Amino acid sequence: MLAPADLSPPPLTQPVSRTPLCRLTGLGLAGLARLLAGASVRWIASQPDTCQRVYFANHTSHLDALLIWASLPRLVREVTRPVAAKDYWSGGPVRQWLAQEVFDAILIDRTDIKVHQSPVDLMLREAGTTFSLIVFPEGSRSVTGEVGEFKSGLYYLAKKRPDIELIPVHIDNLNRVLPRGEFLPVPLLSCISFGPPLWLERDEAKLDFLARARRAVLSLKE
């Protein structure tokens, strides 16, 4: 049995006030990423909204979270926080500053997962009743460009907070812009597709739900 997520006392629900430098860096990086990745954004049977959501996408490149974040309208962007790996984003002062101050990312410790401090609980506590999340249920970047199996975190998110809309996102061609292991980008054209929301059905088994969520991402590929 899963205990419902502990939401009391209500956490901070106002978007954190960031310094102008952080805002400017965020805007600049978002613009640069969109320009460099030639991203076209499509909303398929779906609309941007500031309601609480979890955007889940296939993971192909370091640019993924930044580009999804950049593809959202400004108002939605301000209440959307990417979920990222702590081991990578705490390496060095620049990465740390970017993750914490500019993107207000929720950093997850991949190497040391504790029973009392599960990543899902941490995400939900940080999200509170305001923020939307960007997650990559595959856990790490795919090497081949194929979409791998989803890890169970998405299921527990959906189970603990059935009121949050789960939005599938498909990222196309970004693995060619900045593949795994490369640090110089090639400016090809990519495409970000947002799909219609889905929820955990009543009595839906974990594996069925994860397979359905994965299919929802793949179906946006056309």
Add this chain to the structure above:
Amino acid sequence: MNDIRTIALIAGVLLLLLLVTAVGQFLKRHPDRGIDAAAVRTFNLRIRGWWILCSVLAAAFWLGSTATVTLFGLVSFWALREFITLTPTRKGDHRSLFWVFFLFTPLHYVLVGMNRYDIYSVFLPVYATLFVLARSAVAGDYKRFLERTAKIQAGLVVCVYCLSFAPALLELPIDTAAAGGRDANFRLLFFLILLVQFADCMQYVWSRVLGQRLVAAAVSSNRTWEGLLGGATSTALLAAVLWWAAPPYQPWQAAVAGLVVAVMGFAGGMTMSAIKRDRGVKDYGTLVAGHGGVLDRIDSICFAAPVFYHMTVLVTGG
């Protein structure tokens, strides 16, 4: 803009644009004339495209040759982007592509701007090709090696090398005293673009009116031999009539140039259609939804530009 011929050319083009815009708007307001509404819509979209093209060109011409070369450089960059996006490359090509986009393409246009024909005529076809081959080999992935590198080279040649011969016309030393200063070079470039656009258009019209025999049904379902012949003849006639705008050309030479430009434009369209068919797409890129990509717009001019450039050199007697 101190030459009567430049003023005449601008006035003529403006008049023509206003005329076709009026016709397009008339057809749109009177849908009961028995003309297919979709065709009218396409026609009006085309006209809007011409207005945009002419405004951008006018702005670039007004800003000078550096601005024009830069404009063509950006168009090349974008077209190459669309080309490589559609072309399956592998991870082993990543670093080659990085240098292709950020070193070879910009440097080529710098050389064009400096009018170093002796270097830029071999820079991409020889040096960039050798680099791409070697860099992809060093990256250690031999799968479909020749196919991958050939595709990158084809993209570079068509999107960058060939297109750059259009702005290179601005640096051609033509007899400026008789032709009227730097205006003459800009007129030459505009002459080329006008002929290519006109040829495309006339090919479509002749195909619609007389089209019977498809050139290659599997590649393109609307390019016919009748369209090619009619388009080429019409373009040759237009070029002969407009010979005064293109400085070194005599009327008969202009007619030959028009013919060749039309045939090359046709070749470019067919080539890009073949690539698109192979990749199973209708058009390149999604810059503006429903408008195709940059490469769809410039395929004809890419093929026509180098030939027109060298014909001009021949006619000048260089």
